Amino acid sequence: MLKGQAHKFGSDISTDLIAPGRYFHLRSNLPELAKHVLEDADPEFASIVKSGDFVVADSNFGLGSSREHAPIIIKMAGVAAVLAKSFARIFFRNAINVGLPVLICDTDQIGQGDELEVDLAAGIIKDKTNGIELTFSKIPEAMLKILDEGGLVPYIKKHGDFKL
Amino acid sequence: MGKTLVEKILSNKSGTDAVAGGIAIAKVDVAFVQDGTGPLAVRQFDEAGFAKVANPDKSILFLDHAAPSPNQQLSNDHMLLRQFSKNTGVQLSEVGEGVCHQIVAESYASPGDVVVGADSHTVTAGAFSAVATGMGSTDIAVAMALGKTWFRVPETYKIVVNGKFQKGVYPKDLILHLIGMIGADGATYKALEFAGDTIDAMSMVGRLTIANMAVEAGAKVGLFASDETTRDYLIKQGRGDSYVAIAPDADAVYERVIEIDAGTIEPTVSKPHTVDNTALAKELGDVKIQQVFMGTCTNGRLNDFAVAAGILKGKKRHADTRLLIAPASRKVLSDAIAAGYIQTLLDAGATIMPPGCAACVGVHQGILGDGEVCLSTANRNFKGRMGNPDSYIYLASPATAAASAITGRITDPREVV
16 A cells, blocks of 8 residues: 655646756766656655655656656655556656556546555555545556566566566 | 558567557567667666677667767766677767667668667657657667567557648648647557558658657657658668568558648647647747757758758848757768758858757757747757756747748748748
């Protein structure tokens, strides 16, 4: 069971907003890059996010570039999962590959700062602040196999090949 | 049941019956990274315990996003990639050779290929009838090592375009028009397949521009059937023997069909800060611009500079508008010099930059100041994209960009030609 607070974002949160190009030179220094996570969407986010919190966004989260640094630094900031109405496809696949759960649900029901409990196995999100219970779309089976191993590198180390 | 282009190619490359919605594990023909995604791919390659690359002749490391390097951190990243090339025998495309997607078009992608790159605009090679898509660094590290990757076979939207473009209208206007119509997530997880008499008559350069921007509607790939135009382009690059004719089956199943009359499209612009925020150039009013940027994997090819030079010949850029030019590859630059386009652009007051991504990614070579406005021929106008979150990016065709460089405000090219 994951427990934490919701940090709300709008729609079309691009990878440029998550990991801005002006910090391109920090991509080989991920702890330093992580200090700027989501900076151009919310300059305060990196300083207020706590370990176990959730990023909760509207639709098309993660559109844009293939930079895997985007889900990596979200995870490094302590975020337990990203919840959104929909995700851009490269970001979704990258998040699974780095072991960051990405959950598709009706995020309109969740308020800024709400206390959430997420049961990944049962597919249930409980908003303790407003008492609402939500379900999220099942992560595709092939991707669940990768996520269950903690990401693509641990998956390949264990299986040596794609056994999806 | 008939197959779409993506189903056909993935069936062939997976040795299975690939049908939309299923999973296909496919052979990878071309795999690449660039200097923004490559260092992480190298680390993941090492972390996974790989030592060998499956197909080093068609695995490429491109130094294009920060080229030449603007600072010591990125110089060190370049060194890491050069060393990986020495260790594994994969190809290195050095600083100044050009943008990865243009070099893949010139030297690597062929009809029927699976092309994967750690760059979202890998979709560009869809113009060759290749299943070409962007992935993250880890996926590409694994694809380089194993020579294969997995796909969820996408459903396909067929985009049927018929009719002739009006004067001053180009393939860039068509793809901006389409993205404005269906939205930045209008084709998420889907394949786009382009057809119709406008597409049949279109040059490879035009098809590359359109395929390049498929991802801006969320698509996994933007595909074109291969034809004589594809074959001629490959022959010109010295790769005629790699031509294969590929077309979708007549009874292929499409999730959606969108029809567009090319004759109704007018010069189109994406306004800040999303690509689907489109408007007609003539309706924008007085949008003053401090910078015009012409280049990139979208519109940095010879034909694009031919159009721009045609409009700028004998004219000068507006005194308040910088004009930055970055050819997409060394070959494009060389050909543009031979054709006289570079001299024309220099005479008009342009700054010529080395082949590469240049100002597009906000790393170097044309970062905007606070509150500044840029009109770019690139594919993305997200907030902060060009290095400053307090700046504004509009996207348009090379014709609109050239016309606007003269007037200093966003201008319908039909006003000046």
